[in-house]
Amino acid sequence: MTGKKTHLVFGIFLLLTALAGCSSNKISASASDDGVVHGIKYDKIPKGMDLPSNMVYVPTGSFTLGSAESGSAGTTSVSVNGFWMDKYEVTNAQYHQFVNWVRDSTAAMILGYVHVSKEGDTAVDWSKAKKINFADDDIQQRLSSIMLPSQDLLNDQPELDPSKLIYRAKGFDYNAAAHHPDQPRKNFIYSYDVPIYPDTLVWIKDFDYSYNVSMARDYFENAAYAQYPVVGVNWRQATAFAHWRTNYLNQYLGRKKLAVQNAYRLPTEAEFEYAARGGHNNFLYPWGNYLKNAEGCMMANFKNGKGNYTDDGALYPARVDSYLPNDFGLYNIAGNVSEWTATSYINGYQAYDNDFNPNIYINATDKDSQDKKRKTVRGGSWKDPADGIQVNARSYEYMDSSRSYIGFRCVIDIPPGTPKK
Template sequence: MKKLLLTSLAFVFLLSSCGSKGKGELVGVQGKQWHPEKPYGMELIPRGSFIMGKSEEDMADALNAPTKTVTVRSFYMDDTEITNSEYRQFVEWVKDSVVRTKLAILADELGIGPEDEGIGRYAFKDADTANLSVYDKYMLDNYAGLGDNYYEGRALNWDEDLIWDTSEYPDEYYAEVMVDSMYLPEEESYNGQRTLDVKKLKYQYTWMDIEAAARSRDGRRRDFIRKEETEIYPDTTVWIRDFEYSYNEPMHNDYFWHDAYSDYPVVGVSWSQAKAFCHWRTKFKNDYQRERGKQFVNQFRLPTEAEWEYAARGGIEGGTYPWGGPYVISDTGCFMANFKPQRGDYAADAAMYTVEAKSYEPNDYNLYNMAGNVSEWTNSSYYPGSYMYASTMNPNADSQNNNRKVIRGGSWKDVAYFLQVSTRDYEYKDSARSYIGFRTVQDYMGEEDSTQ
């Protein structure tokens, strides 16, 4: 009885001490002070209203973009299209994780641990149980091995550098993983070079279908969690397949990997691959935040169709193009964007294919190439009549069952009509093209956005 009384008094004291700073008043739970951080390479697009759609003549007679006043919230947007260099960072990360997973699995099967040399250096971190925390050991003993993937949840060892030089492989098991698992068979190689099997580069992730969950009257949280697995390497053959009877083999061979094109927009990426990139970019940033005890950032994602048009207009009401005016040539006689200005003459604007992502003048939101260069994926599904029924607040017609996704902005191979900020077009989400890229956005949290 005495022990119970002491416990009760201690509990009362704890509650009293927790609320003592508020002097008995309702002061709310005090969290960490929030300081918004502008993401690297992004610009803040301030909230506002605009007339979305074709206020000018609809020369294509598409009749799918009637004018409508809508309002969008503040968000950050990449100031350029995602470049080859940036997308290669994603590819390299996935390649490293695939190799580390294969090494860890083989080490586990062989019973080789971190205390051993060779492949043991790449064993799963939880194989070293002596250094596990109480929580990690409990999770390993009770939950490891559950799920579709036997090794789900087991931490990879990122502390050890991977060895790519064949003369420095630490043992035969390492060579087995690298040679037999990651490269094409010898009969599929030529010029004496072994080529990485890019089909092995798959990114797996899960996401929650919030909209479906919100509209459901029942169902558990797990019913709305979706699993994705996506091959993430760009389709470089688009440079040949998109253009019959045309010699574009140099672009197929060099465009994605050669340093000469590092700052050019990535192409050959499907809508699904662009979504996977957004998820990885969020994970990559939040892994960094977690290590330093910082709050997580909002997810990176593709812009909605309305966000894209609002950002492309750059705050200019009624503008035909991102620079405002109805003409594609400046007062000094220079073209304002990379497109096909004349029939058959792709080079009249000083560019034959794509150009560097920071080319031509940015719009008033400091965004480059919102017209021309490459068309850009949006998160919105394409419906001809979506403007009629979409909300006037952050409008977005999105459907998991509609494979047609809106692309915006026009590209290096398009005529000027497709460069207009209000022109709509679409492509199927599993398609990759030599003229479609993307840029990402991130929601802004808070209202004081005028100084960001």
């Protein structure tokens, strides 16, 4: 496979549960056909996973989407279903785990460290992939197709080519399938390839006439920033991370013979605003209507006036566990870094939204117009003034663009029977 572009296919895994035996609620069908509807019998339902790690439950509820206080396009009352949300923004360390998985998987496929099933399916042999010594001269020769050419090296030190770390995600377009029931299922299955390494040069591209070389060099790679929010990640990369995270979890659950879970995903715009409000419909900010607490400490990481970035104790992004959480237990749901949502950006969106679980989603492709590629960004960041971190503040970025001030966090839907904290 050397010399060929290697893609990783991480498929959709579905667990089909056998339905037989006694149901958990003691209602069972009779052994004979007695003409009475008893319902099917459930048996061998796999035990579910433990409560999600470092996530908080945002309960089902209603709120007023948008706020006239900040001059938004309008307000409307909506309801959202409960969901689990990352307590913190996704960190450099967490995203590095994704990058390393793609790196090791790509290298393993090239080196032939694979298992081949009876059906001919190929899977990475992780017992070997985890032991790859990328500093070994022979390994570097065998991996030449994903190494930087000699003319691109600094100090003649071999390096992997970040552009060759490509993740292939597969998905199903439920919206298109619902509107075209006459078409075969295959028409709605799509895949896309995503180079997943962050754009570390955003620290320079985003700010003309500003010295940020040290951030471009260190922010993603230096362990000192491990617990800081990952940035330089575009919408496609954030979505790919959620896809990988889903399958990474479900493969583990499958090995443990536990029930697979719904997909990790980006929150919708409505979910993000509802979570940011922390159960309070009339707050300007996730914590209330003030910027400092009783001790005079800033409540978030933002720009407090022209050129004043440091009143909150941080010049750039801060650690993801900095400042106080809102009443749902979410840290930096305003400020620090803005965050991608799943929702497409449309002006006057309240007029188009449904009033329950509202979301406008355009599955844009490379061929679509730029307007269709706009994704809503929420939360405000370290570079934004106070009005940019209000709970109703919204902006957008193009799905293929990355910024030094945009990160993300994930949500996951878990069925109602799952115990809550």
